[in-house]
Amino acid sequence: MAGDQGVSYTFCPYADREMMMLNISNRIAGDLETALGSSDRVSLVVPGGTTPGPIFDDLCDVDLDWSRVDVMLSDERWVPEDHDRSNTLLLKRRLLVGRAAAARLVPLYRAAEHPEDVIDQLIAEVEASLPISVLLLGMGADMHTASLFPGADRLLEGLSRNAPTLLPMRAPGAPEPRITFSAPALDGALAKHIVITGLEKRDALERARDLSSEDAPVKAIWNDATIHWAE
Numbered sequence: 001m002a003g004d005q006g007v008s009y010t011f012c013p014y015a016d017r018e019m020m021m022l023n024i025s026n027r028i029a030g031d032l033e034t035a036l037g038s039s040d041r042v043s044l045v046v047p048g049g050t051t052p053g054p055i056f057d058d059l060c061d062v063d064l065d066w067s068r069v070d071v072m073l074s075d076e077r078w079v080p081e082d083h084d085r086s087n088t089l090l091l092k093r094r095l096l097v098g099r100a101a102a103a104r105l106v107p108l109y110r111a112a113e114h115p116e117d118v119i120d121q122l123i124a125e126v127e128a129s130l131p132i133s134v135l136l137l138g139m140g141a142d143m144h145t146a147s148l149f150p151g152a153d154r155l156l157e158g159l160s161r162n163a164p165t166l167l168p169m170r171a172p173g174a175p176e177p178r179i180t181f182s183a184p185a186l187d188g189a190l191a192k193h194i195v196i197t198g199l200e201k202r203d204a205l206e207r208a209r210d211l212s213s214e215d216a217p218v219k220a221i222w223n224d225a226t227i228h229w230a231e
């Protein structure tokens with residue numbers, strides 16, 4: 001456990017990445033199964049980026065009633081869906097295949113020049129699938145999570161208690177505009193997992209304890225999360 005200012009998470013280290021990815025997939029499957037036991041439809045929110053692919057490879061073959069699962073991204077880069085930086089493309093290739101192809105993808109992207117052009121429509125679609133039943137997030141070495149980046153143009157709004165469910169975000173560290181779930185929308189998830197790899201990110205997690213959420217946005221959602229780490 002780590003704690004300051006009343007926040008806490010459970011830190012779960014693994015001997016190797018493969019074991020970690022398999023275990024996270026099993027944990028998510030168990031959380032989804034539990035949620036499906038008490039709701040007609042449940043939702044799973046996952047990150048893009050480079051880390052979660054192996055989790056998706058394991059999870060997509062799990063035997064559960066995927067036809068009752070809404071899948072959403074925690075954040076999306078504002079690029080067409082066939083672009084190699086599209087998180088939607090990653091989902092379509094590695095999670096929404098096999099048994100999980102029966103799940104419903106709730107998009108965080110629509111073909112439009114700017115996220116602002118379609119944000120209201122995206123919010124309405126996403127809000128129909130809330131609350132988040134199961135959440136998986138990644139974290140950058142700069143302590144961003146989803147697209148809540150330190151120094152981003154609308155970070156304070158995204159961290160505020162009254163934040164909209166989704167908001168556009170532009171940040172010095174992000175090559176394209178983003179759309180992201182806000183911190184309170186993510187923090188309301190019933191089960192929360194964060195996956196990180198490598199010593200740099202583990203050190204960043206340690207540093208985050210003494211920083212504000214503005215400098216370390218991951219803090220805004222880590223309360224009651226399980227943080228899975230392997231070198």
Ligand SMILES: O=C(O)[C@H](O)[C@@H](O)[C@H](O)[C@H](O)COP(=O)(O)O
Binds near residue numbers: 048051074146
């Ligand atoms: O689109 C994205 O980039 C993600 O959703 C983002 O929040 C990601 O989880 C972190 O940046 C970690 O990224 P890596 O796993 O690539 O280090």
